[in-house]
Amino acid sequence: DIQMTQSPSTLSASVGDRVTITCRASQSFISWLAWYQQKPGEAPKLLIYDASSLESGVPSRFSGSGSGTEFTLTISSLQPDDFATYYCQQYNGYSKLTFGGGTKVEIK
Amino acid sequence: EVQLVQSGAEVKKPGESLKISCKASGYSFTSYWIGWVRQMPGKGLEWMGIIYPGDSDTRYSPSFQGQVTISADKSISTAYLQWGSLKASDTAMYYCARSGDSTSCYFDYWGQGTLVTVSS
Numbered sequence: 479d480i481q482m483t484q485s486p487s488t489l490s491a492s493v494g495d496r497v498t499i500t501c502r503a504s505q506s507f508i509s510w511l512a513w514y515q516q517k518p519g520e521a522p523k524l525l526i527y528d529a530s531s532l533e534s535g536v537p538s539r540f541s542g543s544g545s546g547t548e549f550t551l552t553i554s555s556l557q558p559d560d561f562a563t564y565y566c567q568q569y570n571g572y573s574k575l576t577f578g579g580g581t582k583v584e585i586k
Numbered sequence: 587e588v589q590l591v592q593s594g595a596e597v598k599k600p601g602e603s604l605k606i607s608c609k610a611s612g613y614s615f616t617s618y619w620i621g622w623v624r625q626m627p628g629k630g631l632e633w634m635g636i637i638y639p640g641d642s643d644t645r646y647s648p649s650f651q652g653q654v655t656i657s658a659d660k661s662i663s664t665a666y667l668q669w670g671s672l673k674a675s676d677t678a679m680y681y682c683a684r685s686g687d688s689t690s691c692y693f694d695y696w697g698q699g700t701l702v703t704v705s706s
Contacts (some may be wrong), residue, residue, distance in 0.1 A: 479648065485621075512692035521681055521696035522631065534693065565631050569691040575621070575633040575647070
Protein backbone atom coordinates (compact mmCIF):
# COMPACT_ATOMS: atom_id res chain seq x y z
CA ASP A 479 0.00 0.00 0.00
CA ILE A 480 1.04 3.58 -0.62
CA GLN A 481 2.09 5.40 2.54
CA MET A 482 1.68 9.17 2.73
CA THR A 483 4.06 11.21 4.87
CA GLN A 484 3.14 14.79 5.63
CA SER A 485 5.54 17.46 6.79
CA PRO A 486 5.75 19.32 8.97
CA SER A 487 3.46 17.80 11.57
CA THR A 488 3.04 21.22 13.19
CA LEU A 489 3.58 24.63 11.67
CA SER A 490 3.52 27.98 13.46
CA ALA A 491 2.70 30.95 11.24
CA SER A 492 1.28 34.46 11.31
CA VAL A 493 -1.64 35.99 9.46
CA GLY A 494 -0.44 36.98 6.01
CA ASP A 495 2.31 34.35 5.82
CA ARG A 496 2.74 32.06 2.84
CA VAL A 497 2.43 28.48 4.06
CA THR A 498 3.47 25.28 2.32
CA ILE A 499 2.65 21.75 3.45
CA THR A 500 4.24 18.73 1.78
CA CYS A 501 2.94 15.22 1.29
CA ARG A 502 5.34 12.52 0.10
CA ALA A 503 4.22 9.14 -1.21
CA SER A 504 6.07 5.86 -0.73
CA GLN A 505 5.60 5.13 -4.42
CA SER A 506 4.79 7.14 -7.48
CA PHE A 507 1.24 7.54 -8.76
CA ILE A 508 -0.77 9.73 -11.07
CA SER A 509 -2.17 12.88 -9.48
CA TRP A 510 -4.95 11.23 -7.50
CA LEU A 511 -4.37 13.37 -4.44
CA ALA A 512 -6.72 15.47 -2.32
CA TRP A 513 -6.24 17.96 0.50
CA TYR A 514 -8.66 18.53 3.38
CA GLN A 515 -8.98 21.06 6.16
CA GLN A 516 -10.34 20.05 9.55
CA LYS A 517 -11.19 22.32 12.43
CA PRO A 518 -11.77 21.04 15.99
CA GLY A 519 -15.18 19.42 16.38
CA GLU A 520 -15.92 19.53 12.65
CA ALA A 521 -15.86 17.09 9.77
CA PRO A 522 -13.04 17.47 7.23
CA LYS A 523 -13.63 19.81 4.32
CA LEU A 524 -12.34 19.16 0.80
CA LEU A 525 -10.01 21.88 -0.49
CA ILE A 526 -8.15 20.39 -3.47
CA TYR A 527 -8.64 17.25 -5.60
CA ASP A 528 -6.68 15.69 -8.45
CA ALA A 529 -3.61 17.37 -6.91
CA SER A 530 -4.36 20.86 -8.20
CA SER A 531 -8.12 21.32 -8.79
CA LEU A 532 -9.73 23.80 -6.42
CA GLU A 533 -13.02 22.60 -4.95
CA SER A 534 -15.94 24.91 -5.63
CA GLY A 535 -16.32 27.61 -2.98
CA VAL A 536 -12.77 27.26 -1.62
CA PRO A 537 -10.83 30.55 -1.55
CA SER A 538 -8.24 30.99 -4.27
CA ARG A 539 -5.46 31.50 -1.71
CA PHE A 540 -5.39 27.70 -1.48
CA SER A 541 -3.54 25.88 -4.24
CA GLY A 542 -2.14 22.42 -4.81
CA SER A 543 0.66 21.11 -6.97
CA GLY A 544 2.87 18.11 -7.55
CA SER A 545 2.90 14.70 -9.12
CA GLY A 546 4.67 11.38 -8.73
CA THR A 547 5.73 11.19 -5.11
CA GLU A 548 5.74 14.80 -3.91
CA PHE A 549 2.72 17.05 -3.52
CA THR A 550 2.25 20.42 -1.88
CA LEU A 551 -0.58 22.49 -0.50
CA THR A 552 0.11 26.22 -0.44
CA ILE A 553 -1.82 28.94 1.33
CA SER A 554 -0.69 32.17 -0.31
CA SER A 555 -1.66 34.51 2.53
CA LEU A 556 -2.75 32.86 5.77
CA GLN A 557 -6.04 34.13 7.16
CA PRO A 558 -7.43 33.75 10.71
CA ASP A 559 -9.95 31.18 9.46
CA ASP A 560 -7.12 28.98 8.13
CA PHE A 561 -5.75 27.87 11.49
CA ALA A 562 -6.67 24.20 11.38
CA THR A 563 -5.29 20.74 10.66
CA TYR A 564 -4.67 19.74 7.05
CA TYR A 565 -4.61 16.22 5.62
CA CYS A 566 -3.60 14.82 2.27
CA GLN A 567 -5.24 11.71 0.85
CA GLN A 568 -4.24 9.57 -2.09
CA TYR A 569 -6.85 7.64 -4.04
CA ASN A 570 -4.81 5.63 -6.48
CA GLY A 571 -7.30 2.79 -6.76
CA TYR A 572 -10.54 2.11 -4.93
CA SER A 573 -8.96 -0.38 -2.52
CA LYS A 574 -5.95 1.71 -1.69
CA LEU A 575 -6.95 4.98 -0.11
CA THR A 576 -4.66 6.47 2.52
CA PHE A 577 -4.47 9.70 4.46
CA GLY A 578 -1.36 11.52 5.54
CA GLY A 579 -0.75 12.02 9.23
CA GLY A 580 -1.89 15.64 9.26
CA THR A 581 -0.32 19.08 9.66
CA LYS A 582 -1.57 21.39 12.37
CA VAL A 583 -1.25 25.07 11.47
CA GLU A 584 -0.99 27.13 14.64
CA ILE A 585 -0.87 30.82 15.37
CA LYS A 586 2.70 32.07 15.87
CA GLU B 587 -28.40 20.16 -1.65
CA VAL B 588 -26.22 17.15 -0.95
CA GLN B 589 -26.47 16.00 2.65
CA LEU B 590 -25.13 13.05 4.63
CA VAL B 591 -26.82 12.72 8.00
CA GLN B 592 -25.35 10.21 10.41
CA SER B 593 -26.99 8.48 13.34
CA GLY B 594 -26.41 9.71 16.86
CA ALA B 595 -23.70 9.05 19.40
CA GLU B 596 -23.47 5.57 20.89
CA VAL B 597 -22.18 4.27 24.20
CA LYS B 598 -21.55 0.54 24.21
CA LYS B 599 -19.84 -2.13 26.27
CA PRO B 600 -17.01 -4.32 24.98
CA GLY B 601 -18.35 -7.33 23.14
CA GLU B 602 -21.59 -5.64 22.09
CA SER B 603 -22.61 -5.22 18.47
CA LEU B 604 -23.37 -1.93 16.76
CA LYS B 605 -24.61 -0.62 13.42
CA ILE B 606 -24.39 3.09 12.61
CA SER B 607 -25.98 4.76 9.63
CA CYS B 608 -25.43 7.49 7.07
CA LYS B 609 -28.51 8.75 5.22
CA ALA B 610 -27.86 10.50 1.93
CA SER B 611 -30.03 13.02 0.14
CA GLY B 612 -29.82 15.55 -2.67
CA TYR B 613 -28.08 13.34 -5.23
CA SER B 614 -28.28 9.94 -6.91
CA PHE B 615 -27.24 7.58 -4.08
CA THR B 616 -26.42 4.74 -6.46
CA SER B 617 -23.97 6.76 -8.58
CA TYR B 618 -21.27 7.66 -6.04
CA TRP B 619 -19.06 5.72 -3.64
CA ILE B 620 -19.63 6.20 0.09
CA GLY B 621 -16.60 5.85 2.33
CA TRP B 622 -16.15 5.45 6.07
CA VAL B 623 -13.33 7.18 7.96
CA ARG B 624 -12.24 6.68 11.56
CA GLN B 625 -10.74 9.36 13.77
CA MET B 626 -9.58 8.20 17.16
CA PRO B 627 -9.44 10.82 19.93
CA GLY B 628 -6.76 13.39 19.16
CA LYS B 629 -5.54 11.45 16.12
CA GLY B 630 -5.65 11.65 12.34
CA LEU B 631 -7.98 10.30 9.69
CA GLU B 632 -7.99 6.60 8.76
CA TRP B 633 -9.80 5.24 5.72
CA MET B 634 -11.82 2.13 6.63
CA GLY B 635 -13.60 1.16 3.44
CA ILE B 636 -15.94 2.18 0.67
CA ILE B 637 -19.10 0.92 -0.97
CA TYR B 638 -20.71 1.64 -4.31
CA PRO B 639 -24.43 1.45 -3.57
CA GLY B 640 -25.30 0.92 -7.23
CA ASP B 641 -23.99 -2.64 -7.16
CA SER B 642 -22.86 -3.03 -3.52
CA ASP B 643 -19.21 -3.35 -4.59
CA THR B 644 -17.35 -2.99 -1.26
CA ARG B 645 -13.64 -2.52 -0.59
CA TYR B 646 -11.90 -2.51 2.79
CA SER B 647 -8.64 -1.15 4.08
CA PRO B 648 -6.45 -4.09 5.11
CA SER B 649 -6.42 -2.59 8.61
CA PHE B 650 -10.19 -2.96 8.91
CA GLN B 651 -10.90 -6.04 6.80
CA GLY B 652 -12.73 -8.56 8.98
CA GLN B 653 -13.20 -6.04 11.79
CA VAL B 654 -16.20 -4.18 10.38
CA THR B 655 -18.89 -4.64 7.74
CA ILE B 656 -19.99 -1.93 5.33
CA SER B 657 -23.36 -2.17 3.62
CA ALA B 658 -25.96 -0.01 1.93
CA ASP B 659 -29.71 -0.02 1.37
CA LYS B 660 -30.38 1.87 -1.84
CA SER B 661 -34.14 1.80 -1.25
CA ILE B 662 -33.64 4.28 1.58
CA SER B 663 -30.35 5.87 0.42
CA THR B 664 -28.54 4.79 3.56
CA ALA B 665 -25.09 3.34 4.14
CA TYR B 666 -24.10 1.42 7.25
CA LEU B 667 -21.02 0.54 9.27
CA GLN B 668 -21.31 -2.31 11.71
CA TRP B 669 -19.33 -4.22 14.30
CA GLY B 670 -20.03 -7.69 15.56
CA SER B 671 -18.06 -7.36 18.79
CA LEU B 672 -16.83 -3.97 19.89
CA LYS B 673 -13.54 -3.35 21.65
CA ALA B 674 -12.45 -0.38 23.74
CA SER B 675 -10.06 0.50 20.93
CA ASP B 676 -13.08 1.11 18.63
CA THR B 677 -13.79 4.29 20.59
CA ALA B 678 -13.61 7.01 17.96
CA MET B 679 -15.49 9.42 15.75
CA TYR B 680 -16.69 7.79 12.55
CA TYR B 681 -17.43 9.81 9.43
CA CYS B 682 -19.17 8.81 6.24
CA ALA B 683 -18.28 10.72 3.09
CA ARG B 684 -19.30 10.77 -0.57
CA SER B 685 -16.82 10.33 -3.40
CA GLY B 686 -16.32 13.24 -5.77
CA ASP B 687 -17.51 11.15 -8.68
CA SER B 688 -18.01 7.52 -9.62
CA THR B 689 -14.36 6.99 -10.55
CA SER B 690 -12.38 9.12 -8.11
CA CYS B 691 -12.44 8.43 -4.40
CA TYR B 692 -11.71 11.79 -2.91
CA PHE B 693 -14.53 12.89 -0.63
CA ASP B 694 -16.47 16.06 -1.37
CA TYR B 695 -19.32 15.78 1.15
CA TRP B 696 -19.03 14.50 4.69
CA GLY B 697 -21.47 13.51 7.39
CA GLN B 698 -21.35 15.23 10.75
CA GLY B 699 -19.75 12.20 12.40
CA THR B 700 -20.95 9.57 14.86
CA LEU B 701 -19.09 9.30 18.15
CA VAL B 702 -18.80 5.72 19.36
CA THR B 703 -17.66 5.16 22.93
CA VAL B 704 -16.88 1.63 24.07
CA SER B 705 -16.37 1.29 27.79
CA SER B 706 -17.12 -1.23 30.49
